[in-house]
Amino acid sequence: MKLKWLGHSCFIIEGNDKIIIDPFITGNPLCSEKLDNISVDIVAITHGHGDHLGDGIEIAKKNDATLVAIHEIAQYAAGKGAKAEGINMGGGVKVKNTEIIMTPAWHSSGLDETNFAIATCPAGLIINSGKVIYHAGDTALFSDMKLIGELYKPDIALLPIGGRYTMDAKQAAMAAEWIKARVNIPMHYNTFDVIKQDPNEFKSLAEEKGAEVIILRPGEEIEI
Ligand code: NI
Ligand code: MN
Numbered sequence: 723m724k725l726k727w728l729g730h731s732c733f734i735i736e737g738n739d740k741i742i743i744d745p746f747i748t749g750n751p752l753c754s755e756k757l758d759n760i761s762v763d764i765v766a767i768t769h770g771h772g773d774h775l776g777d778g779i780e781i782a783k784k785n786d787a788t789l790v791a792i793h794e795i796a797q798y799a800a801g802k803g804a805k806a807e808g809i810n811m812g813g814g815v816k817v818k819n820t821e822i823i824m825t826p827a828w829h830s831s832g833l834d835e836t837n838f839a840i841a842t843c844p845a846g847l848i849i850n851s852g853k854v855i856y857h858a859g860d861t862a863l864f865s866d867m868k869l870i871g872e873l874y875k876p877d878i879a880l881l882p883i884g885g886r887y888t889m890d891a892k893q894a895a896m897a898a899e900w901i902k903a904r905v906n907i908p909m910h911y912n913t914f915d916v917i918k919q920d921p922n923e924f925k926s927l928a929e930e931k932g933a934e935v936i937i938l939r940p941g942e943e944i945e946i
Pocket of ligand 1: 771774829830860887
């Protein structure tokens with residue numbers, strides 16, 4: 723499976739299908755990818771904030787891709803002409819050869835033109851497209867991450883470390899210890915000054931707890 727980080731919480735994975743998660747392309751200072759060059763089968767969204775829903779609806783429409791998100795965001799996207807599948811906590815959907823399951827996340831969320839006018843429930847996603855990926859979304863640390871690890875046995879965990887709006891490095895290291903993924907990759911840091919974080923701090927704290935960490939550069943792709 724190929725996994726590419728486009729900065730912030732945006733990843734493109736190429737497993738059974740090609741999937742973009744939280745496609746914050748426009749306005750993402752870490753992302754050098756051109757919107758027109760993105761070609762995917764599935765667009766997966768953790769929540770309605772602009773730095774996560776991002777260009778998701780436009781990408782789904784352009785690629786005739788299926789957008790997968792919580793019910794209300796899927797309805798909103800469908801209303802704007804995208805092909806969308808709504809799911810909710812603990813449930814999921816199979817799109818092509820990929821299964822996507824929704825997990826809780828502790829955060830807040832909005833989704834309409836004014837962005838914060840409509841609250842929706844933020845989420846994490848388990849994406850099985852050959853390998854199992856846990857994208858934690860924006861979240862605080864919570865002990866049910868142990869359950870998520872036990873239930874889905876993720877190969878790869880994508881964890882926010884930026885602090886301020888999510889877990890910081892110390893909390894994310896504890897999350898990695900609980901989730902027990904084979905590999906942990908930090909996200910949601912250094913995009914903006916308010917979420918400045920040294921990923922090496924996360925790496926050393928997690929590795930002290932026996933969790934392996936790979937730090938990606940924005941735009942870097944790895945085979946995993
Ligand atoms: Ni958010
Ligand atoms: Mn965010």
